[in-house]
Amino acid sequence: MSDALAVVALTLVGVAGTAVAWTFDPARQAVLSSVFGVLLAVLFTVLQAPDVALSQIGVGAALVPLMVVLTVRRIRRGPR
Template sequence: MTILLGALFLIVAATGTGIVLSRQPRRQVMAMAVHGLAMTLLFAALQAPDVAFSQLVVGTVAVPLLFLVVLASLRLHRPPPEDGAKPEGGGPG
């Protein structure tokens, strides 16, 4: 059992590091979902099924889904690029 816990702790540490080192928001969200799943497995191995189920629902599904919705919303409301043209009036240069 201690080998399993050690392996799960290493997986949790690796997935947490993966979140931090990701630079693209979508990859960060997917890394968060994988980290949530790793935490779920760790909690299940620690014999905390209620916490594991909560982590599965919230950390693996709900939070990453909300982040993906926000990222999609930001992409929809982004103004189109202006082909390098300077804005009219008031800008320096």
């Protein structure tokens, strides 16, 4: 792996993470966090951690954003 690849992956993760944390609309944030999850998985692959990358795809890019979307949907609908 080259130096440049690691720097690019790390930078993307840093930028995407910042964007997730500072996007104050939860619905958009859920989509962004899914993208962030994929980018993290890419970084983990670059760092030679395929096991972690696989989990991250499942949990960070699918499971958690799905739960967030469902929560947002429930909250938008309101109690009645």
